[in-house]
Amino acid sequence: MSVPNFMSLVRKHYSIDVTRDQCYKAKNLANERIQGSIEEQYAKLWDYCEELKRQNPGSNVLVKTLLRGDDSIFLRLYICFAQLRKEFIEGCRTMVGFDGAFIKGQHPGQLLSAVGIDANNGMFPITFAVMETERLGQAIKALKPDVEHRHCVRHLHNNFKVARHGSLALKQRLWAAARSTTLPWWAAEMDNIMEISAPVMHGLKIGQQFIGAGLVRDVLNLHNRYEALKPSFKASEFCKATHETNLADYAKHKAELDQMVAGYKEAKATADKLEKQIEEVQKQLAEVQNKLGARLSSKTKTTFLVQNMVSASRLAYRLLDRDREIHAAPINGICVFQGFA
Known part of the structure; x- marks a missing residue:
């Protein structure tokens, strides 16, 4: 709150006229109590x-x-x-x-x-x-x-105003010199400033540098760099064209690759389907083999038993022929089969 507003507020609420010094002191005391x-x-x-x-x-x-x-x-x-x-x-x-x-x-x-x-x-x-x-x-x-080292134009003009050299014409010429981008333009504006006020022209001198000269040097440096880099720019254009061609080739190869990937996915789906069918056929074949294996196993056991019985019979007959003198009564094949069973 400003001091005049504070004085008006005191007069309105308390009907008292206070001086500016009293308001300053009261404001400082209040700030000290609030902020320290x-x-x-x-x-x-x-x-x-x-x-x-x-x-x-x-x-x-x-x-x-x-x-x-x-x-x-x-x-x-x-x-x-x-x-x-x-x-x-x-x-x-x-x-x-x-x-x-x-x-x-x-x-x-x-x-x-x-x-x-x-x-x-x-x-x-x-x-x-x-x-x-x-x-x-x-x-x-x-x-x-x-x-x-460069100076702010606004601050320079304010310093000239303090020294009683702050005319509108001088301000316009000063800003024109600061915005100049070529040496002839800048030199012409500096001559205009010299005609308006020689003391101001003297104040603008900082060694060999003037206001706006730094900007002119920047423009000249950029121009010299551009001339020096012209071959690089041409090479850059060639590289850009080559890069665009490479991008087109890349897009073409990418389309072909995408088509190959789509064909691979389709072939993989077909292969997965065939693999499932083969698994089902293998399961059925295993079941048939299990059934045939059970039957073949039973037949093999029967054949083996018959072969053993025949061998035993032959051996029994040989023994009978050999021991005929000991055993008077003949022995039929059934007794032999029972003995070797």
């Missing part, structure tokens, strides 16, 4: 950082403090989550944008952030930090002196 004081929140900063490390393994969380007597005074905070760092390296463009915002209140400072560009041309957060002042230009020059 800022000093109490800074005292929990170490616990907050340790919890971030525990919940996000591999993340970088750094806190810098100053010692005043026995008290630690907060100075800076840096947080970079491991998963954001990993996703930026694997899936984002090789471009990083830096920006800062002022932190107002009893403990002023600046909130700095680094963002990338994802596959959808959207902003991808990488890391953020809280510090006393912004020194991004000095930090980039110290850590990465050879990296290409």
Whole structure:
């Protein structure tokens, strides 16, 4: 709730006129009771950082403090989550944008952030930090002196407005120079800016580089790469045609193979049917063999018994002829059969 609305609310419900300072003090007291004081929140900063490390393994969380007597005074905070760092390296463009915002209140400072560009041309957060002042230009020059450094056009124009060089004509020419894609176009727009304001032209100089020059270099580099890769493009077209021919041959062979598979399935179904019929015939044949085996077994036993009886009879007659003197009475074959039975 804003302070004017708070003053109107007090006047409506209590019929009392209060000053803006009284509203500010009352609002701060209410926030302190609900959320706690800022000093109490800074005292929990170490616990907050340790919890971030525990919940996000591999993340970088750094806190810098100053010692005043026995008290630690907060100075800076840096947080970079491991998963954001990993996703930026694997899936984002090789471009990083830096920006800062002022932190107002009893403990002023600046909130700095680094963002990338994802596959959808959207902003991808990488890391953020809280510090006393912004020194991004000095930090980039110290850590990465050879990296290409570009500036945001909107921020450049805002700086010109602060320096009282923010006319509409200058803004249009500045954006035209930033959107230029050829060297002649860019040089013409820079001459227009020079005619409008020489101090602005001087402020745009960063060593040998100007606003829009980076984009022109990118276009020229792409053109040179295209010229160098023309033979590769022709070879790629040939490979594409060959690939399409191979795809057509593959489709033809696949159709033939599908037809063969269908014939195989049909033949397999017929073979399975014949196999079942053969199993039934084998069962019937086994039953017939069992019946014939029983009959043949009975006949074989009878034949064997008859042969034994004949052999016994012959042996008995021989014995009778031999022992005729001992036995006066003749012995018929029945007695012999009984003796050898």
